[in-house]
Amino acid sequence: MNLTRSRNLYTRSFVFSMFLLLALIVLGLSQFNSYKKGQQEMIISEKITQELLTFLGEVVEVGKIYNRHIAAEDSLLSTDYFEVKIRIDSTLEEIASLVNQNEEKENRLVTLSTLTQIYLSEIESSNNPNGALDIDNRFQRLRESSEDRMALLVFIADWNQNENLHLDENLMLADDAITSYVLWLLPLLMISLIVSVIFYRTILVEFNTCDDAYNQIGINKEIFEQAEQISGLGHGYYNLKTKKLKFSDNQYRILGYQPHEFQPSPKNYIKMVDPQDRKTFLHKLRNLRSQGETAEVNYVIHTKEGDQRCFKLLAKLRDKKDDKFVVFVNKDLTNDIEAKKNLDLLNNNLSVQNNFLHYAESVAGIGSYSFDFYKKKLAFSDNLFRLLGYEPGSFVPSKKRFMEFVHPDDREKVEQVINMDFNEKDHSTTIFRIISKDGDIKHISTNKKYLKEPGIKILVAVFKDVTAERLINIQLAEQNQELHRSNIELASFNHIASHDLQEPLRKIQTIISRLRKMEELRLSEKGMDYFSRIQRAANNMQKLILDLLTYSRISNADMVMETISLETILQSALDEVAGEIKEKSAEVQRGQLPIVNVIPYQIQQLFVNLLTNSLKYSKPENQPVIKIRQESVLPKELLEFPDLEIDGLVKISVEDNGIGFDQAYAENIFVLFKRLHGKSEYPGTGIGLGICKKIMVNHKGIIYANGKPGIGTKITFIFPKNVI
Amino acid sequence: MKLNIKDQKTIRILLADDDEDDKLFFKDAIEELPIKTSVTLVNDGEKLMNYLLDAKVILPHVIFLDLNMPVKSGMECLTEIRNNDKLKDLSIAIYSTSLSSSDIEETFIRGANIYINKPNDFDALKTVLNKVICTNWQYLNSSLNKETFLLSI
Numbered sequence: 001m002n003l004t005r006s007r008n009l010y011t012r013s014f015v016f017s018m019f020l021l022l023a024l025i026v027l028g029l030s031q032f033n034s035y036k037k038g039q040q041e042m043i044i045s046e047k048i049t050q051e052l053l054t055f056l057g058e059v060v061e062v063g064k065i066y067n068r069h070i071a072a073e074d075s076l077l078s079t080d081y082f083e084v085k086i087r088i089d090s091t092l093e094e095i096a097s098l099v100n101q102n103e104e105k106e107n108r109l110v111t112l113s114t115l116t117q118i119y120l121s122e123i124e125s126s127n128n129p130n131g132a133l134d135i136d137n138r139f140q141r142l143r144e145s146s147e148d149r150m151a152l153l154v155f156i157a158d159w160n161q162n163e164n165l166h167l168d169e170n171l172m173l174a175d176d177a178i179t180s181y182v183l184w185l186l187p188l189l190m191i192s193l194i195v196s197v198i199f200y201r202t203i204l205v206e207f208n209t210c211d212d213a214y215n216q217i218g219i220n221k222e223i224f225e226q227a228e229q230i231s232g233l234g235h236g237y238y239n240l241k242t243k244k245l246k247f248s249d250n251q252y253r254i255l256g257y258q259p260h261e262f263q264p265s266p267k268n269y270i271k272m273v274d275p276q277d278r279k280t281f282l283h284k285l286r287n288l289r290s291q292g293e294t295a296e297v298n299y300v301i302h303t304k305e306g307d308q309r310c311f312k313l314l315a316k317l318r319d320k321k322d323d324k325f326v327v328f329v330n331k332d333l334t335n336d337i338e339a340k341k342n343l344d345l346l347n348n349n350l351s352v353q354n355n356f357l358h359y360a361e362s363v364a365g366i367g368s369y370s371f372d373f374y375k376k377k378l379a380f381s382d383n384l385f386r387l388l389g390y391e392p393g394s395f396v397p398s399k400k401r402f403m404e405f406v407h408p409d410d411r412e413k414v415e416q417v418i419n420m421d422f423n424e425k426d427h428s429t430t431i432f433r434i435i436s437k438d439g440d441i442k443h444i445s446t447n448k449k450y451l452k453e454p455g456i457k458i459l460v461a462v463f464k465d466v467t468a469e470r471l472i473n474i475q476l477a478e479q480n481q482e483l484h485r486s487n488i489e490l491a492s493f494n495h496i497a498s499h500d501l502q503e504p505l506r507k508i509q510t511i512i513s514r515l516r517k518m519e520e521l522r523l524s525e526k527g528m529d530y531f532s533r534i535q536r537a538a539n540n541m542q543k544l545i546l547d548l549l550t551y552s553r554i555s556n557a558d559m560v561m562e563t564i565s566l567e568t569i570l571q572s573a574l575d576e577v578a579g580e581i582k583e584k585s586a587e588v589q590r591g592q593l594p595i596v597n598v599i600p601y602q603i604q605q606l607f608v609n610l611l612t613n614s615l616k617y618s619k620p621e622n623q624p625v626i627k628i629r630q631e632s633v634l635p636k637e638l639l640e641f642p643d644l645e646i647d648g649l650v651k652i653s654v655e656d657n658g659i660g661f662d663q664a665y666a667e668n669i670f671v672l673f674k675r676l677h678g679k680s681e682y683p684g685t686g687i688g689l690g691i692c693k694k695i696m697v698n699h700k701g702i703i704y705a706n707g708k709p710g711i712g713t714k715i716t717f718i719f720p721k722n723v724i
Numbered sequence: 725m726k727l728n729i730k731d732q733k734t735i736r737i738l739l740a741d742d743d744e745d746d747k748l749f750f751k752d753a754i755e756e757l758p759i760k761t762s763v764t765l766v767n768d769g770e771k772l773m774n775y776l777l778d779a780k781v782i783l784p785h786v787i788f789l790d791l792n793m794p795v796k797s798g799m800e801c802l803t804e805i806r807n808n809d810k811l812k813d814l815s816i817a818i819y820s821t822s823l824s825s826s827d828i829e830e831t832f833i834r835g836a837n838i839y840i841n842k843p844n845d846f847d848a849l850k851t852v853l854n855k856v857i858c859t860n861w862q863y864l865n866s867s868l869n870k871e872t873f874l875l876s877i
Contacts, residue, residue, distance in 0.1 A: 499792065503821050507745050509844035514752070517846065542844065 009206070013199035020192045024185065031181040038170040038177070044098050045163040045170070048105070051095045052160045055112075056153065058088045059119070063149050066123050070142050077124070085120065092116065108159050115155055119148040225249060232332035238266065240324040245269065254311075254332045256303030274300035274308065281313070288326060291319035298333070309334045358382060365465040369402065369418065373457035387444070387465055389437030407433035407441065417446050417461055431466065443467045494552050501545055509538045540685075547687035551672075554602060554694050564600050566593035566652070570628060573607030580615045584624050591629030596650055597722045602695045607654075609688040610715050614656035616684065617677075617713065627655045637718055640702050650721055655714040661707035669705055692717070735857060738764045738784035740772040740801065741819065742793045746842065750788070750819075753849045759857060769796025773804060776811055783811070786857060788819040789836070791827060799830065806835040817856050832873050839874045 065081045092113060099105035122145045126138075225248070228234065234251030238244070245266055249259035255272065262268070273281050277299035284295040294316045301311050315328035358381075361367065367384030371377070378399065382392035388405050395401060399418060406414045410432035417430055429447045436442055445466040451458040512535050516528075523531065570593060574581070581588065588611075596603075611626065618624035631651045638646055661669065661676055668674045670693040673686040689705075692715070696703040701719025739750050747765055754763050764784065766772045772789075773796065775781055787805075791798035798818065805811045818831045818839045828839050838856060843849045852875060 499821055503743075506821060506842060506844040507749075510749055510846050510849065513844075513848075514749075514846040538844075 009199075009202060013195070013203070016195060017192065017199075020188060020195070024188055027184055027188075028181065031177045035174050035177045038174045042167050042170045042174075044102075045167045048095060048098050049160055049163045049167075051091055051098065052156050052163070055088065055091045055095070056156050056160075058084055058091060059116075059149060059152055059156070062088065062120070062123065063145075066126075066145055067142070069126070070138050073138070077126070081123070088116065088120070108155075108162075112152075112155060112159070115148070115152045119145065119152050122148050229253065232335065234330040234332075236264070236328055236330075237318075238326040238328070240326065251330060254303075254309070254330065255301065256305050256307065272301050272303075274302060276300070284313075285315055285326065288315060288317040291317060293317050310337055362386070367463045369397075369461040369463065371418070371459045373459070374455070384463060387436070387442065387463060388434065389440070405434045405436065407435060409433075414446075417448055418459070431470075441467075443470045490552065494549060502542065505538055505542050505545070509535065509542070512538065544685045544687075547685045547691070550605065551687055551691050551694065554605070554691060554698065560599060561597050562600050563595060563597045565595045566598075566603070566650070569598075569600055569603045570607055573604045573611060576604070576608050577611045577615065580612065584615050584618060586615055586618070586624035586626060589625065589627045589629075591627075593628075593630055593652065594650055594721070596719075598699060598719070599695075602698060606692050606695045606717070609692050610654040613688060613715075614654065614658055614713070617658040618656065619659055619710075622657060625657050627653075629653060631716070633718060637702075640718070641720065644720055648721055649718055651716065651718040653714055653716040655712060657712045660709045660711045660713050661705075662709055663707055666705045666707065670703065689715075735759060735761045735786070736764070736782065736784040737761050737786050737788065737857065738766065738772070738775070739788045739790075739819070740766045740769065740793065740798065741788070741790040742767050743790070746790070749846065749849060750853075753846065753853050754857075756850055757854050757857070759854075761857070768793045769798060769801045772796075772801055776805070776814075777808075783814060786815045786817060788817050788840075788856075791818060791820040791822060791831070799834065802831060802834045802836055828874055836873075841874070 061084050062081065065078060065084060069077055069081070092109075095112070096109055099109045122141070126141050228248060228250035232250075232254055234248055234254045236245065236247040236251050238246075245264045247264045252259045252261060270278060270282065277297075281297055281299050284297040288295055294314065296315075297313045299311055299313065300308050303309055310333040312331045312333050313328055314331075315326050318325040318327055361381055361383040365383070365387070367387045368381040369384060370379050370381075372379075378397045380397040380402075385392045385394060402418070403411055403414065413430055414432050417432075429445055431443060431445050434442050434444055443466050445464045446461055448459060448461040451460060512531060516523075516531050516535070520528070567590075570590065574588065580586075607628075614626045615624060629652070631653050633646045633649045633651045635646075637651070638644070638649070641649060665676055669676060670689045672690040675684060675686040677684075693703055696717050696719060699719040701717055703715065703717040705713060705715050707713045737754065739747065741747055741750070751763060751765070754761055764775070766775055772787075776783065789798045789801060798820070802816060802818075805814055805816065816836045818827075818836045819842060820827065820840070821842050823841050831839055838859075840852055840856065843852060855875065
């Protein structure tokens with residue numbers, strides 16, 4: 001795009017066209033002039049010819065009059081002659097007016113006038129009032145006048161011919177002028193046309209270019225405005241001649257105003273500049289002296305809202321012939337400064353995190369392998385080197401080098417892990433073996449992840465040394481197997497306990513009962529006592545076996561939960577201990593109980609055990625009163641159930657007025673075989689509350705006891721309504 | 725099967741049990757009951773089935789069946805008896821040491837009439853046997869249910 005070039009082109013084409021036109025006009029005018037001149041001459045010649053003819057006629061008439069005069073022998077010329085003479089004079093005057101400025105014709109006119117004068121004076125000489133002339137004289141005169149007249153006529157004929165010749169000549173000249181003009185005009189017009197076409201084409205191209213350029217300027221302006229907005233730039237210029245300051249739209253915006261909200265002036269702009277910066281600001285701008293000189297100043301500005309923003313101003317003096325401008329660009333640096341601060345902070349954090357990561361890697365025995373897809377760069381973390389038995393950075397990481405450490409049997413597996421497939425979805429954990437520098441076989445667990453961000457494609461494979469974990473897992477598996485075996489053994493023990501242990505016991509009991517019946521009368525009192533003791537011991541043993549069976553059954557039972565009313569369960573339990581209740585004449589007070597989701601027979605067992613205990617440890621002197629009711633859960637109790645709300649729990653208490661116990665033993669009573677009383681006082685196996693505790697554990701609940709010696713015991717249990 | 729003590733002088737009882745002690749207790753207890761009975765004892769399940777399937781044998785009124793026996797268990801015998809057209813109406817009382825719920829359930833499903841847990845007291849044994857032998861079985865059959873299946877003294 002070269003405007004100067006096109007301007008020159010326009011100028012040249014204009015000048016050339018003008019020249020051509022001028023040439024045409026000049027040529028046309030000259031031709032026209034010569035044509036016009038010829039035309040005039042032709043008209044004059046024609047008129048002269050006419051006048052000459054008139055003159056000729058008049059001369060002939062004069063001759064006739066004279067001839068008559070002579071013939072009539074009159075002494076005086078007739079009046080006709082004088083009339084004709086006047087006409088001749090006027091015709092001569094007429095011709096004189098036509099021959100103006102033509103020397104040749106003037107000469108002829110003079111000759112004509114002279115000849116006429118001679119002729120007429122000849123005639124007039126015969127006008128003699130003294131009488132007529134004699135005949136000879138008359139003839140003489142006639143002859144002389146005839147000669148004069150002849151000379152005159154010849155002269156007129158000659159002139160006339162001459163004029164006719166002129167006429168033809170001029171006619172030819174006019175023709176020539178037209179022909180030559182046309183001959184000149186055509187090529188000139190052709191050239192002019194060709195030149196015009198060429199220039200038109202050239203100019204058209206130039207115009208198109210200009211059009212494009214103009215559009216581009218429009219687009220650039222839009223882009224520039226948006227760019228200004230995005231980058232927080234504003235610009236403007238100050239015309240030093242007109243003293244006018246102009247702002248771009250965004251210059252207003254960065255000052256907190258709407259575009260063109262106010263009329264900018266140096267005065268009101270300087271008011272916005274922070275007072276501390278005003279001096280520097282003005283100083284820098286005033287120092288701009290010569291064309292192209294620039295100034296840069298950072299300053300604080302107070303926006304419309306009163307915010308303080310940091311601006312950077314770049315000003316340039318533009319001193320051209322006619323204009324003197326200061327062009328300036330403002331940039332709002334506030335965000336950049338903040339962003340930089342944030343970036344610094346982030347960088348700090350990042351470096352801290354990196355340190356953490358390095359530390360964490362070495363503590364957790366993790367190493368990482370990362371491959372940058374774009375940079376084609378492979379990196380091993382420090383700890384990966386350590387895992388392989390090397391110091392960090394002791395060799396250049398490469399895939400081949402890494403594969404050499406992998407156990408030959410696992411190489412295919414590892415190949416898949418470090419293979420790049422960005423469409424891969426499943427990154428399952430793989431375990432493989434490496435042989436470290438020292439020949440140790442290490443078990444490594446690995447997982448990979450792809451980091452996919454615009455411009456970033458990184459494969460990260462994390463390796464964790466799980467050798468120790470693997471060992472533990474193997475041990476754990478072995479222990480599990482052991483446990484499973486012992487569980488099976490326990491089950492067969494249960495069978496033995498339930499059948500084979502009970503069998504002889506039952507027989508002993510049966511035989512004792514039989515013997516005692518048979519020998520009752522024959523036995524001594526001491527013998528009877530011994531029998532009773534044998535029987536009691538056998539009974540205790542049977543009870544113990546049964547309780548142990550119950551306990552183990554509860555431990556191993558399948559958890560089949562049912563939604564059931566606690567009242568139903570309690571009723572079944574009461575039915576089970578109905579005999580003892582009746583025996584002790586106990587009073588049972590029941591509150592309303594909720595519907596719960598539990599293992600029904602276990603909760604029934606729980607109630608039975610608690611009721612049995614209350615009945616067993618009742619005070620002989622009092623009627624046993626047992627209260628069973630639902631209570632509200634206390635906040636401190638809720639702490640035991642971190643995942644639940646108060647309304648998700650059920651709290652039941654079984655309270656009696658029995659012998660109670662010392663609160664110091666509250667924990668002990670739930671421990672298997674722990675008893676607070678002698679067997680002879682209160683028979684029991686020490687398993688009952690242990691079973692209760694176990695049942696609550698099965699229901700993810702808690703159980704605790706409150707007791708006061710001589711007052712009573714209160715057992716409370718809390719469990720979730722819905723055990724998951 | 726109708727059982728009328730007054731009409732029939734002797735009640736035929738069959739006990740299948742391998743335990744010598746239990747057989748002794750059983751015999752002693754039956755003998756002490758004020759009912760006229762004839763007790764047949766067999767040692768195992770196979771002998772029981774052979775005896776029952778013997779055409780010459782007059783079938784017993786009540787069979788007391790121990791579960792844990794050598795050769796053929798009580799459970800197998802119960803199944804065979806209930807699947808045999810000739811024997812299917814026999815009254816069968818399970819007589820076992822086991823109190824396991826699976827045993828009780830299983831025998832009930834397979835069609836035993838009652839389940840007796842061997843008592844550990846001679847008097848209790850006598851009470852149980854008396855109750856079983858003197859039961860009007862026809863009545864019991866019609867109201868057979870799980871709750872009354874296990875005999876409690």
